[in-house]
Amino acid sequence: MSKKIFSHPKPAEGQLVGPRYWKSLEERAETPEFKEWLEREFPDGASEIEGVDRRNFLKLMSASFGLAGLGMAGCRKPRRHILPYSKQPEYTPVGIPAYYSSSFEMAGESTPLIVETYGSRPVKIEGNPSFLPYGGATGSHAQASILEMYDPERLTTSTVNGGSATRAGVIDSFKATSQAMSSVGGSGYALITRQNASPTKRRLVSKLKEQCPNLAVLEYEAADRTTSERALSKYVGKPVKPIYKLSKAKRVLSFANDFVSGEPGSLSLTRGFADGRRVDTPEEAKKMNRLYVAEPDFTLTGGMADHRLRIGQSQIPALAALIAAKVFELAHFGSELVGVLRSKGSALKVNPEWIDICAQDLFDNRGSSIVLAGACLPEEVHVLTAAMNAVLQAEGKLVSYVESQAPLSTHGLDGIVSGLNDGSIKHLIVLEGNPVYDTPAGTGFAEAVKSAETITALSYYSSETTELATTCIAETHYLEAWGDGRANDGTVVPVQPMIEQLFDTFTALELLAALAGETDLNGYNQVQSTIDGISSGDKAKAFKLFLAEGILKGSEYPKAKLSISADKLIPTARAILDAPVLTGESLEAVFTPSAQMFDGRFANNGWLHECPDSMTKLTWDNAISISPRLAKELEERDGIQILPGSGLMQSWGKFRTNVDNAKFKRGKQEAPVAELTVDGRTIKAPVYVLPGLSNYSVILPLGYGRRVVGPVGQGTGFDFYSVQPSQASVVTEVQIKMTEDVYILANTQEHWSMEGRAILREATTEYFKKTPDFATQMGIESHSPPVYGAAKNESIEFKATKIPRGGSLYKTPEFTYPQQWGMTIDLNVCTGCNACVIACQSENNIPIVGKDQVLRGREMHWVRLDRYFAGDVDTDPHIHHSASADHGSSMDGWHDGVPEDVQVSFMGISCQHCELAPCEQVCPVNATVHDDQGLNVMAYNRCVGTRYCANNCPYKVRRFNFFDWNKRMVGEFYKGPLGKQNLDQPNGELIKMRANPNVTVRMRGVMEKCTYCVQRIQEAKIRQKSRARNSADIKVRDGAIRVACQSVCPVGGVEFGDIADPTTRVSQAKRSKRDYSLLGYLNARPRTTYLAKLRNPNPDMPGAYAKPYSLKDYKNRYGHADHGGDHAGHGKHDDPGHDHKHDHDHHPAH
């Protein structure tokens, strides 16, 4: 009998023509290189040694074996010592982690934290669940900040006036400066800090300002996110800021407000937003919120959108005016105002239906609809949105206003620059930030600063600013220091040291105290006296509670009232600028802080560098993002191929190029380099084509291209500050010109690709109501479900422990442990924020490999975030027509094969812990096996590195240690034993301290992958068993184990627990109608399952879709979207999914 070989059903030739679901332009274009990618397990080059053939390799190896023989002397085990304390502090058992509260400050906002420490060594950062708005969530930057503490490149010594200084020397010099300053009232001195909410620092700066009335103070933030605050403060005359609560919002309209990842309070915003999208039954579907987004860039918020309007950032004020006019008109709020707003928007070419229907939807749901404006927009838009929210009756329920703190700046950046230039500022003290780098070139700060007599800089790393500084002070990491901060709503949070200062370093707080003439520079005392000033009742007790809980209860900003009148708004409306016309010759440039480097402060953080950008999937670099439309126009104008693959152009357009000239070779993206001219300044940088961008906006992510930085950040990306004319984040009349040059980008998007199967499943709420089980009706498993045989209808619990195989002759592994672990990931709330990727890296000692190795496809992340674009290029003109703001030339351009409007979906993938795991069958040494709790475990010691398991893994989640990533320095891998070791560098010992002691640090030649945080599972079990003593109560409670990706997730998208117990949260999630297994037809029975995604489009909207693009893709490819199972069950062929005409019924414009 011949063996039956299973192969995936091939779609008919004709079905391939329809729209499809693709991960990249290369895949869409089907370049030969991409096809080769798919066929190979690891990217080309990933499994080969460069420049070494087998013979040379053996020669080299025999030499090193010979050397090894010389060192055989120490066979007897070394004598080791145990060093107990001399006087042991109480409650400090070795190996039991201690948890302390602290907080991480970024751009004037603190995230409350709980830090896990082992023997006073901070190892892992978690969010502080006592702070309810964030509910224990953190972002990727907070997660990655721990790496910097153990960075051997941090500054460890200080210099005063060019000579090295001791601690006392630094303090003396600051005291001298303090005296000199106050004697002249601060004239000639300027102090630059970042935007600070810290009560102690504000107290000290205020005191300093009192002592030195002429001191110039600037709180500079390159990525200023306080626009809303500034706008409203001007409007009402006192510092007021909005606090949004999205959990009860039914309709949300965002004007370039990236509340998922960038805006103030984004953690609580994204959490609240996700609450409104948690839909488990078809009945709940109508309660799901709806998100409208108008933006130039493709942000994560745009990825969540139900309706997304691509529009230039410079055009958004006009759009806001038009939408506000419609809303005000519906609410009969100021007819003159409506007229002014209409006239302001008249120049904007955008589909009026979009505006009217969006405004109508907001108005119909008044009381539960809200409008948000991005910090990048002008102040008028923020006042206008506040007025809209008032008219929409959102105040009190969805937005509340609080009286925040006025900024302490006395000067703007331009004031400091002119002061430096005219000599009125001679002494510059930079206590926070790196202004020489992160000020726009157009402001001239970097040149002006050279005329200062003295520059004092406090810095954690050497930077562009410390390079010019006459006095350079090494900064203390926040995990070693005392301090305080405020969360977005004003709650005061502590910064506590986890470890004694590793080096003789200083905090900004200590130096401010010295400048302000305080005698006590001790951070603890300073913070305590501040808290004593705020807290009420028993001061000592309040302070203890503050440190223990990590928040000061009742310290939120006081509530404020915002009264909006139509008449008062008219001047604001008049100030709105007309929408410019954008074309391929006159573009707009949008300067935006990058998702990884932010404003550049994380430039030496390897975790963030290697974490692929959610949208572009670029690592270690930034690039000019342009739209496919612009790319096509540039191709035709400059004759340089930008869009990948000839296939795309040949089948869809007229343009022909050399077939061999593909842009994605061997996993390296050969990006063409463009010359970008902004206001007379020119920069050469690679171009990245990102579908979904506004046609004539170019996106310039900031924070890369640091000139003076540690070795990790050396040579990464391009510095767009160098062309930024002013602090405004958008510039029009920008020109771009292609060059012949090519730059190699390390793009992970093609790695680990899974070809066009029903991988990510989504539907609309309408479709979900009619077809609740759509998730299991897609894909091949609708024809060929997992083989359960007679046990088909048994419970999840039964299936998880007994593993029925329907009479198969193969032996069935039975999982005997009373608890069986499983996970669900809710795709409906996943925003793609990357926090899980970094949290996993931090928890599981995952190394970075560097750009060179990422180019070879050897990145090591256990969680990867797959991004799928879904788009409809040819068949649906309405979408392109209606959702693009750039009418002009693109009106007749939508049909020539350029993907403009796309939907994006994210899917986090790590080891799925298959019950019948394909990897286990092929391991020749049993290194990967199942344990009795249903985990697929890796025994590193057994692994001999055949990589068969990775080859046989259908999910491509296994990672191989091609080199000793942990031992050798990045860039030294190929030198073998001669390469420099991490520990050999100065302060290299720091690297050792970072590792989580509960997780093995893997060596070269072994395979690794997600373990479901087995260390946390075992800890919880051990804890429970130790507690049980002589009782039988050994079952770990639901919720006692929180795996790293679960505990960091801001939207609660991950559930983990015991699936043998039907009452646990994960079991409940798995019973959801939306639950499906990835590639379930393989009968691998993954323990991780996914909850399908839903979108909630407005049926009245032009371009509304009955099904999301992905479902449509699937349908067009396989002919019918829902099939299998019991065909007789429900009238499939009457479903809206089958009625193609139905799609078009939704387009009023049709």
Next chain:
Amino acid sequence: MANIFPRWVNIVPLKVIIGVLLTVTSIIAGITYYFTPKYSRVGYAPTQPVAFDHSLHVNQLGLDCLYCHQDVDKAAHSNVPSTNTCMNCHSIVKTDSPKLAPIRNSYASGEPVEWVQIHKTPGYVYFNHAVHVNRGISCVHCHGRVDEMEVVSHAESHSMAFCLECHREPERFIRPVDEVTNLAWTAGSEAEQLEQGKELVEKWNVNPPLSCSGCHR
């Protein structure tokens, strides 16, 4: 034709085969024995900076294990006592004994006493003391009769096979939780231990891990 090879050559192949076999066997046997923890670890009894006599402190003075190793039921590591634990008594007893000079020096200077490590689990093994002593596995099973040792030595092999012996058949070793630090305790005969052990395993739902993830993470 004359004989080229002399007669004795006939048995050379046999000799060679036997010789090779003997050599290989002895190499394998040698490695099997001399490279195992049984050889390399058992019996290791280094000289400590202070000749602490367990038999004196436990048997004569009646100190419980937990008096000094107080973290053993809380943490993965069982702690070696800090100097202040020694000084609890030795600030009153034998205050000027020259043998205790390192202790007094450590207490005065704050520098730790450099005890020599005897038991060492490899880095890839995540052994947890607390869960064993809380669930009726006595110190004696892994560490031997420390209460009778004047000089502590490595008593058992601590190889993986050694661990699995108990994890496969916990009933052969398990005892009431109260008797964990009583190293002299026995259930009586082997049959009695088995009978009692089976009952305890049943009653406490003892479920020692036998898969890799139990100890390797």
